Amino acid sequence: MAIFSVFVVNKAGGLIYQLDSYAPRAEAEKTFSYPLDLLLKLHDERVLVAFGQRDGIRVGHAVLAINGVDVSGKYTADGKEVLEYLGNPANYPVSIRFGRPRLTSNEKLMLASMFHSLFAIGSQLSPEQGSSGIEMLETDTFKLHCFQTLTGIKFVVLADPRQAGIDSLLRKIYEIYSDFALKNPFYSLEMPIRYVIPLPRFWSKPPCSPSLCVFPQCHFEV
Amino acid sequence: MTVHNLYLFDRNGVCLHYSEWHRKKQAGIPKEEEYKLMYGMLFSIRSFVSKMSPLDMKDGFLAFQTSRYKLHYYETPTGIKVVMNTDLGVGPIRDVLHHIYSALYVELVVKNPLCPLGQTVQSELFRSRLDSYVRSLPFFSARAG
Numbered sequence: 001m002a003i004f005s006v007f008v009v010n011k012a013g014g015l016i017y018q019l020d021s022y023a024p025r026a027e028a029e030k031t032f033s034y035p036l037d038l039l040l041k042l043h044d045e046r047v048l049v050a051f052g053q054r055d056g057i058r059v060g061h062a063v064l065a066i067n068g069v070d071v072s073g074k075y076t077a078d079g080k081e082v083l084e085y086l087g088n089p090a091n092y093p094v095s096i097r098f099g100r101p102r103l104t105s106n107e108k109l110m111l112a113s114m115f116h117s118l119f120a121i122g123s124q125l126s127p128e129q130g131s132s133g134i135e136m137l138e139t140d141t142f143k144l145h146c147f148q149t150l151t152g153i154k155f156v157v158l159a160d161p162r163q164a165g166i167d168s169l170l171r172k173i174y175e176i177y178s179d180f181a182l183k184n185p186f187y188s189l190e191m192p193i194r195y196v197i198p199l200p201r202f203w204s205k206p207p208c209s210p211s212l213c214v215f216p217q218c219h220f221e222v
Numbered sequence: 223m224t225v226h227n228l229y230l231f232d233r234n235g236v237c238l239h240y241s242e243w244h245r246k247k248q249a250g251i252p253k254e255e256e257y258k259l260m261y262g263m264l265f266s267i268r269s270f271v272s273k274m275s276p277l278d279m280k281d282g283f284l285a286f287q288t289s290r291y292k293l294h295y296y297e298t299p300t301g302i303k304v305v306m307n308t309d310l311g312v313g314p315i316r317d318v319l320h321h322i323y324s325a326l327y328v329e330l331v332v333k334n335p336l337c338p339l340g341q342t343v344q345s346e347l348f349r350s351r352l353d354s355y356v357r358s359l360p361f362f363s364a365r366a367g
Contacts, residue, residue: 125263131289132288140279158274
């Protein structure tokens with residue numbers, strides 16, 4: 001039972017706020033000797049497993065770390081190219097950590113605008129009069145809940161399929177958005193929400209509860 | 223509770239079969255265009271969902287709902303997609319969609335040498351069996367016209 005992430009999408013389909021709250025990690029670390037019995041390939045600037053599913057390492061998983069050093073894209077943190085490093089027998093044995101590729105911020109922007117269009121198509125293909133867009137999308141690993149306000153802003157929450165009470169969370173996020181983004185004189189509409197709101201010194205208790213609130217900046221004490 | 227309509231797609235996006243029962247609104251575009259739009263939406267949802275998922279998925283996308291209807295989705299390993307639109311009161315119906323695939327499509331179309339695969343299903347038997355199966359479902363109500 002958990003909430004995985006929150007997205008706020010403006011009326012044009014742009015992502016204006018994103019928060020990852022909890023990600024269950026399906027990672028596998030193994031030590032390999034030369035030659036590597038997995039086929040790796042470069043896809044979208046990432047090194048992915050193309051063939052050789054075994055021991056929790058699945059096709060489509062990305063190389064996350066080599067010998068404990070994190071990998072970002074096709075380079076390790078110390079600047080070595082992953083495929084070149086793993087092609088050299090002198091570097092073996094190596095311990096490689098595999099897992100689901102994490103979304104980059106560009107991909108999050110792209111997925112947010114993709115959902116924006118799916119939402120519209122969902123209402124166009126409705127067999128009934130007066131349907132809204134997608135409000136809830138169900139898969140076996142997560143449920144996506146979406147709330148669109150009258151002004152066209154969409155609040156999207158990804159949660160565990162069995163998590164209840166998401167509707168009230170979405171209303172609460174809308175309330176917090178209205179209070180802390182819209183009422184902030186330094187915030188311009190439709191733009192990314194990135195201001196840390198300096199709360200007045202006497203205001204030690206924000207109006208929202210810290211356990212429910214998804215905007216950490218509400219709970220800063222100045 | 224009611225069933226609005228049903229689409230059957232093959233893995234190339236060809237609409238093999240379409241039937242409707244209680245559909246109150248048409249999409250306002252030609253049927254062929256509507257099939258393409260539906261297939262395109264499902265295709266994008268599949269890719270969207272596989273990227274968004276925090277864990278590795280088994281069945282993948284199952285259903286979505288709007289304020290007025292619910293779309294149920296079932297895909298076989300061979301890429302045949304069964305899509306049924308119902309109203310919001312209907313729960314998970316994976317077994318129903320699986321039955322349409324295994325007991326109707328496979329039995330009456332795949333095993334029928336006169337039905338060429340990859341084209342709209344012409345078989346009248348498939349059509350009528352599917353219609354009577356959907357009408358016999360517990361959540362199919364005859365009252366809504």
